[in-house]
Amino acid sequence: MIIANGKPIEEVLKSLEGHKKVAVLGCRGCVTVCLAGGEKEVGILASQIRMAREQAGQPVEVLEGTVERQCDYEYFEQVKDIIEEADAIVSIACGVGVQGVAETFPEKVVYPGLNTMFMGANLNVGVWAERCQGCGNCVLEISGGVCPVARCSKSLMNGPCGGSQNGKCEISKDVDCGWQLIYDRLSKIGRVDSLRNIIPPKDWSTSRDGGPRKLVREDLQLESGK
């Protein structure tokens, strides 16, 4: 899922300066699961804003709302009223959701309340780690199910580089070397010999490098008759 983390409250307060009535908008998707932007966090952020502004002698009215998913724009219908009422929105969905608000309510000011970080997994209580960068051309079949793009600090296709030592990456003793992990996995499944082959430069045109991406599934369009 998409992992996000709350922006420092000072940053949120700064963007809200001068606004009199704001709406904090959560999402029940990924950010609820990673405890950054669900209904509960909406409540917490809303009271933080109220309290801080109260103390600063500039009280503000804060409305609260949470939708099923901010990346499916039809759900905004549920919170249309509070959005229309507010003069600024703080979306605590991922960056997709923030843009969903902006696209759906073009005349409204919207601020991001989270920093959207990565696509990752929940490894432990309070620990998430990146696993995929959405390169659009998955190579996990050759790398034993460990992603070289997301888990090697240099996204190398022919690692491990000379900085790999004791299983750690050259950038930090706290970062596993992605290619050591690939090596270990390929050893376990009896395919370590495949590392003998040179993997050609990756085609990055399916990644962000190719420009903003869009997926159109005609099969689905035909099915729905739209």
Next chain:
Amino acid sequence: MKAGSNLEKLLRAGEFVATGEIGPPKSCDANVITHAGEMLRNHADAFNLTDNQTAIVRMSSIAAGKILTDMGIDPIIQMTCRDRNRIGLQSDALGAAALGIKNVLCLSGDHQRFGNHPMAKNVWDMDAITLIQTLDGLRKGYFQNGEEIKKCEPPKFFIGCAANPFADPFEFRVTRLEKKVDAGADFVQTQCILDMERFERWMELVRERGLHERCFITAGLMPIKSAKGARYMQKNVAGMMVSDEICERLEKAEDVKAEGVQLVVDQINYIRKNIKGVAGVHIMAVAWEEIIPTIIEKAGLAPRPKVS
């Protein structure tokens, strides 16, 4: 002969080569390069020019290489994949060839995290291995995309690469070198050897696979100035190994600098006498370039042979 650089000619003539390293300045001061060139000329066969080493902005390796070329000194320009994509790398390689530069050493490059612009975006469109392959393609007359180089002779490169016997996983280190040789590497400079036993074990595997016969392997050596520095590298520098023996030797020394020089001299003698398949040494005297002539002299490698 691939490119006919001084380095290549000597290696092919079977000479035990000695190369050095010059770090371009953090400025546009060409005098730094000419000064180092004058001081070191004739004391080694070719000189590496680092490419923004440790991700610190410095004069371009190609520009510095051109300065040496004009002085009649053979440069080995380093190229890393950190800052340029396949378009920039090929373009710069063609430019280097046009300027008369022949030796190119291909590296993945250090991550920018420890450099002086840690907020920079990095590239790594290719890696060291595919960069070697790309330069090999250029000299065969093809761009990376398969397009032919027209209306001109293809560029000539003597392609180098690095090898790190001290990184992990150990068994893979020889495979990695093999991949680089398959990709087209002609010569190799190893990471600096501060653990001779490990280097010997690695060389054994290299010989088992016959790689020493498919490329020229030069042993990386580094004179150390301080015992503390040695311990620091032992503990903190990723991809380096420093034996306790070396640390202790420096710790006990009265004159650490002299001992550091002697250590490299002993290593050179040891390698020449005992390790088959090593074609030369590469001396990385970082910020201590002026010591190179002394080392060459003491190791009995002076005067450097001439080729026409």
